[in-house]
Structure formats: C-alpha cells, structure tokens
Amino acid sequence: MTVSPPRNGEPPAEEPQSSEAAGRTLCPRCGTPHELNQEYCLECGLRLPVEAKGLVPRLGRAWRRQLGWYPGDWVWPSLLALLIAALAGIGAAAFVSHDQKRAGYVTGTSPFGAPPATIPPPERTTTMPTVPTTQTGTQPVPPKQTPSPTPALKAWPAGKSGWTVVLASLPTANGRAFALAQARAAEHSGLQAVGIIDSSQYASLHPGYYVLFSGVYTSFDDANTAATTAQSRGYRRAYPRPITP
Structure with missing residues (x-):
C-alpha cells in the first residue's frame, strides 16, 4: 500500500x-x-x-x-453422534409402527377373527346318586353289617402225639395276649394251622413257654418240609419238633 x-x-x-x-x-x-x-x-x-x-x-x-465464540473441534463429532442416534430412534419408531399396523391388518383380515384372550374350561356336571324313598318320604335305614368272626387258632389234638413246626417259643411271663398277637401275625403271613401250646402241659417241651406252632404232622419229613416253607415266610428259626402229651 x-x-x-x-x-x-x-x-x-x-x-x-x-x-x-x-x-x-x-x-x-x-x-x-x-x-x-x-x-x-x-x-x-x-x-x-x-x-x-x-x-x-x-x-x-x-x-x-x-x-463470536467456538467451543472446540470436539463439538462436531458430538453433533454427528447425536444426529445418528436421532435418526436411529426415528427409524426404530417407524419400524414398530409399521409392524403394529401389519399385525392389525392380519388379525382384521383373518377368516377366524381374533383369538380369545382365555379359553374357559368345560363345565363339569356331577350327577348325585338318587336314594329311593319310601312312601312316607323317609330314607330307608341301611342294614347293619356284622363283622365276620375271627377264625379260632389251631388247637393241638388232645392226647395225640405227632410232629409240628415250632415258629417261636414265647415266655409265659409276656402274657397270653402277646402270644395270640404273634399267632395272628403268623396267619397273616400265609401259614396254615397256626396255634399256641402251653409247654408245661407236654412232656416233650420245656415248661414256662407259649409255643407258637404251625401244622400237625405224622412224620418228620412232612414237618421238615413245612419248616422250610415257614422259613421262607420270615420265620428263619422255624424247626420241626415232636409233640408228646
């Protein structure tokens, strides 16, 4: 210049x-x-x-x-990221809106209509048994059922000698009721001809016991076979024994 x-x-x-x-x-x-x-x-x-x-x-x-002022060059990447996030949000909102409209269109045009929210369970009807009434209008009284009597235990034949299977020897101090309960348990196990002998009344037995036996046999072989059966029913100490009055 x-x-x-x-x-x-x-x-x-x-x-x-x-x-x-x-x-x-x-x-x-x-x-x-x-x-x-x-x-x-x-x-x-x-x-x-x-x-x-x-x-x-x-x-x-x-x-x-x-x-008149400038914050720095960092402002441009920040603005770019903000713009990308805004565009992504707009795109997501548009996609959801389009999907909802499409679902509504499919439901509205379906020949079956919209499915019900819940399916009610089928109603159950119970039929009460009818009780016949008499002419007077009162119900008949059912007959009383009498319990069947408990079969008696096997008694050893009086004055007879023979063989039997001894299931257990129970001290008389425990009482006869305890011996009877053990005899009923032996019957429930499937053993036949179960009974109780008072050992003090037989010469071949030691006194002071209630002998729980099963069966009356004429030979050792028969008694021994029955003892094997008793052992298989849970009486592992069962053994054949002669009985002499």
Missing part, C-alpha cells in the same frame, strides 16, 4: 492496491501482501499465522463469525 503526500493541508490519500496485492493476504504487522502458505513476512520478519484447511476448520471459522 502506498500513501501520497498531502496537498494543501489535506490528509494523505491512500492509493488503491494493485490487482496482484488485492488477491493475497496481508501481514498483520506491516500490511505487506504475502503468499497463502508463506511462513514469514519478507518486510518485517513476522511469523505469519497459518490458516488451517479442511472441513472442520472452515466450520469453526463459520461458527466464530456467527456466534
């Missing part, structure tokens, strides 16, 4: 810049034009500011021109 000397006390007039200088950047200190990528001013030696290039610097300069 050149300045003309003053004329008649008038302030010096600035001469217009040449077309070559008008298209270049000026030095901030001396105003000398310099090239775009020039590092130092050739007149005053000032280190010239380097103007960054690219999209982000241009956006930053535009931000400063509009608002």
